[in-house]
Amino acid sequence: MSKTASNETRKIRYAVVGAGNIAQVAVLPAFKNAAENSELVALVSGDPEKLAALGERYGVAQRGGYDELEDVLGRARADAVYIALPNTMHREYTERAAAAGVHVLCEKPMAMTEEDCEAMIRATKDRGVKLMIAYRLHFEEANLQAVEIARSGKLGEVRAFTSLFTQVVRPGDIRTRSDEGGGALFDLGVYCVNAARYLFREEPSEVLATSLRIDERRAKDVDETTAAILRFPSGAVAQFTVSQGLASVSSFRLAGTEGNLRVEPAFDYTADIKHYLTVGGKTEEKTFKKRDQFAPELVYFSRCILEDREPEPSGLEGLADVRVMLAIQSSAASGRVEAIPPLKLEQRPDMGQNIKKPAVAAPEPVKAPSPSEE
Amino acid sequence: MSKTASNETRKIRYAVVGAGNIAQVAVLPAFKNAAENSELVALVSGDPEKLAALGERYGVAQRGGYDELEDVLGRARADAVYIALPNTMHREYTERAAAAGVHVLCEKPMAMTEEDCEAMIRATKDRGVKLMIAYRLHFEEANLQAVEIARSGKLGEVRAFTSLFTQVVRPGDIRTRSDEGGGALFDLGVYCVNAARYLFREEPSEVLATSLRIDERRAKDVDETTAAILRFPSGAVAQFTVSQGLASVSSFRLAGTEGNLRVEPAFDYTADIKHYLTVGGKTEEKTFKKRDQFAPELVYFSRCILEDREPEPSGLEGLADVRVMLAIQSSAASGRVEAIPPLKLEQRPDMGQNIKKPAVAAPEPVKAPSPSEE
Numbered sequence A, B: 001m002s003k004t005a006s007n008e009t010r011k012i013r014y015a016v017v018g019a020g021n022i023a024q025v026a027v028l029p030a031f032k033n034a035a036e037n038s039e040l041v042a043l044v045s046g047d048p049e050k051l052a053a054l055g056e057r058y059g060v061a062q063r064g065g066y067d068e069l070e071d072v073l074g075r076a077r078a079d080a081v082y083i084a085l086p087n088t089m090h091r092e093y094t095e096r097a098a099a100a101g102v103h104v105l106c107e108k109p110m111a112m113t114e115e116d117c118e119a120m121i122r123a124t125k126d127r128g129v130k131l132m133i134a135y136r137l138h139f140e141e142a143n144l145q146a147v148e149i150a151r152s153g154k155l156g157e158v159r160a161f162t163s164l165f166t167q168v169v170r171p172g173d174i175r176t177r178s179d180e181g182g183g184a185l186f187d188l189g190v191y192c193v194n195a196a197r198y199l200f201r202e203e204p205s206e207v208l209a210t211s212l213r214i215d216e217r218r219a220k221d222v223d224e225t226t227a228a229i230l231r232f233p234s235g236a237v238a239q240f241t242v243s244q245g246l247a248s249v250s251s252f253r254l255a256g257t258e259g260n261l262r263v264e265p266a267f268d269y270t271a272d273i274k275h276y277l278t279v280g281g282k283t284e285e286k287t288f289k290k291r292d293q294f295a296p297e298l299v300y301f302s303r304c305i306l307e308d309r310e311p312e313p314s315g316l317e318g319l320a321d322v323r324v325m326l327a328i329q330s331s332a333a334s335g336r337v338e339a340i341p342p343l344k345l346e347q348r349p350d351m352g353q354n355i356k357k358p359a360v361a362a363p364e365p366v367k368a369p370s371p372s373e374e
Helices: A021-034 A048-058 A066-075 A087-099 A114-127 A141-152 A184-200 A295-306 A315-334 B021-034 B048-058 B066-075 B087-099 B114-126 B141-152 B184-200 B295-306 B315-334
Strands: A012-017 A038-044 A062-064 A080-083 A103-107 A131-134 A158-168 A206-212 A225-231 A237-243 A245-256 A259-263 A273-279 A282-288 B012-017 B038-044 B062-064 B080-083 B103-107 B131-134 B158-168 B206-212 B225-231 B237-243 B245-256 B259-263 B273-279 B282-288
Touching (some): A012 A066, A012 A295, A021 A038, A021 A295, A038 A048, A038 A066, A038 A295, A048 A062, A062 A066, A066 A087, A080 A087, A080 A295, A087 A114, A103 A114, A103 A295, A114 A131, A114 A315, A141 A245, A141 A273, A158 A184, A158 B158, A158 B245, A184 A225, A184 A237, A184 A245, A206 A315, A206 B206, A225 B206, A225 B225, A225 B237, A237 A245, A237 B158, A237 B225, A237 B237, A245 B158, A245 B259, A245 B273, A259 B245, A273 B245, B012 B066, B021 B038, B021 B048, B038 B066, B038 B295, B048 B062, B062 B066, B066 B087, B080 B295, B087 B103, B087 B114, B103 B114, B103 B295, B114 B131, B131 B295, B131 B315, B141 B184, B141 B245, B158 B184, B184 B225, B184 B315, B206 B315, B225 B315, B237 B245
Parallel strands (some): A012 A038, A012 A080, A080 A103, A103 A131, A158 A237, B012 B038, B012 B080, B038 B062, B080 B103, B103 B131, B158 B237
Antiparallel strands (some): A245 A259, A245 B245, A259 A273, A273 A282, B158 B245, B206 B225, B225 B237, B245 B259, B259 B273
C-alpha cells in the first residue's frame, strides 16, 4: 500500500489467486468497475498458459505459480488477495497471505471444516489483516431489498423460507469431487443457508437433512442432491433442495403471515433477478437488471481496508454457514436432527451495503470451462 | 338403485353427509354438473337449521341428523354417500354406510390412523360396496397434465419435488383442533404428499420432518406448520412446507434433469391453475381455467358403481397418504428418519381420468364460514 497517498486516491492492490472459471469470467473483469479504489496487480495460478494469456489480457506483470505466492505478493506490493481456489485450499492460502501481511477476500464457502474456518479467522486476526468472505449477494440490490421487505413487516411475520437451487454440473468439474471441496451442499447449499440466515437474521438451532447421489458423473464421491430443513429459535423454518444433477432452477421464497416474496432467479450473476411480491392476493413483479456483482465486493473490501472497518461478510459469517452445512452433513449421515450451538453475529447485510456497478461481458475463459452443462 | 333402468339412464342417488363449508360451497352445487349419472337425494347434518335451509335450496326432501343416517339412506333409497365430515368421523360413517349397503365417496384425508383406514377398506369390501377417497385433483386437467409431462420425458428424469402450501386458518376452525382431525399436515400436507406420489408414481420409503406451532389461535393442539422431506426408492426426493398460519401460497415444482414444471396455484378449486414449464431455459405458461372439481368426482364415482369398476383413488390410495403423514408425525416427534414399509398400488391417476365441468358459483354458506381468513 502506498504510504504517501491519501485515502481518497489510494487504491488497494489485489493479487487474484486461482484462475478457474469464476476468476476468469467474473473476478478479473470486475476490476474495471472497481477502479475507484481497487487495482489488479498480480495473478497466481498453477497453469503457466493461463498466467501468460490472462497476464497479457489484463496487463498484469506480476504473476507466478502457487509456490511463488509470497514472492509475487512482495514484487507486486499487493495489499490484498482475492482467493478463488478450490474450497479445500482456502485455509492454506489465507494463512500464507496473512503471514505475508496481506488482507484476504476469500471465496465462499469459507472452508470444508470449522477448524479451517477458525484457523483462517485466527491467522488474519493475529497478523492484523482483514478477512472477508466473498458473499456477492450481500451487495446485490434484489437480495438486499428482500432483506428490507422481510424487515418492513409488509409480509407480516416471516416464518418460512423455501428454496430450490440446481444446475447440471459438467462431468469432471471440481464440484464432482470431495478432494476439491465439491458437492451440491457446499457449492449451492451455501447460498440457501446464507439467504435463510440473512432473511431471518438469526442462526438456525437445528437441522435435518438427506443427501443422495444417482449419477456418478455429476457426483463422484460427494452429494449430488441434498434436501434440508433448518429450524430457527424464533420458530421460523427454512427448507431447501440443491442438486448438481438437475436442470437450472435458482429460486427462493419467503412466506409471512400477510404475504410472500418469491425471488427467481435469485442467486445468479449472469441474469436479471426478479421479485414477485404478493400481499393481499395481488402480485407485483420487479426486475433488477443484471449487474456486476464482483466489483461491489472489491469496492467494499477496499473501503474496509482503507477505513479500517470490519467487513460485514466476515470470517464469522463464513463460519456460520459452514457449521450449518456440516450439521446438515451430519444429519444426512445420522438420520437424526442435529443441534447447532448458538453463535452471536454482530453484523448482518442490509441496504446500506447496496453497491451498483454495470454488468460486464464475460470474456472467453482460458482452459476453464463453465461448471454447468447448460 | 333402480334395478329396472338401464346403465345409460340410471343415476346414482347420493346422500351428502356433513354440511360444513366444503359440502356447501362445492359438493352440493356440483350435482348440477353431475346430472348425467348422479343425483342428490338426501342430506345428513347435525344442524336442523342447515338441513332446512339447504334442503330447501336444493329441493332435497330426505334429510336428518347423524343418528338417523340409516333411516335417511333407506327413505331416500340412496346408492351412495359423499362423506364431508371431520376427518375423525370418516371411519364411523363409512362403516355405517357400508353396513347399510351404500357406496362410499369419502373426503380426504381418509382418516387419522392406519387402523381406521384399514377398517374402512375392510367394511366396504366385506359389504361389496365401492370406496373412493375424494381426491379432486385426480380428475383435474392441470394436475393430470403435470403427470403426463413428468412421464413424457420432457423434463428428463424427474427427481425433485418441492411444494409450499399455506393459508391463514380462521381461529376456531376445526383445523385448529386435534379432536376433529385438524392440523396443517393432515389438511394441507395431504395434497403435497399425494402430488409427490402421483408425479413420481411410487411410494416414499423414508421421511424426515419437523412440526411447530407459534400461534395458538391457528393451532390449538395440532401442528401449525410442518416441513417434511420424502425419499423415494428411485432416488427422487420431495420436500414441502405446509402451514395454517401463513398467507396463502399454493405451489409445487417438479424438477428434472432437462427442465422443470412449476404449478401455481396448484391445489385450488377457486382459481385458475397455471403451469410454468421450463425446458432449455425457455418458460411456457399455460392457464387452466377454473372448473368445477367436485362434479367430476361424482361423475367418475357413479361410473365406477354403474360399471362395477374399482375407483382409482381407492381406499388404498387414501391409506397410502395417511401412512406417509403418520410417518411424518413420527419423525417430527422422534427427530429421526422414519422408514415406511413398501406398498403396492395397482392404479395411479392419468389423463384418462380428466373430466371437465364448468365452474359453479359458490352459494353463500349457511352457518359454515370459510376455513381461511383471506
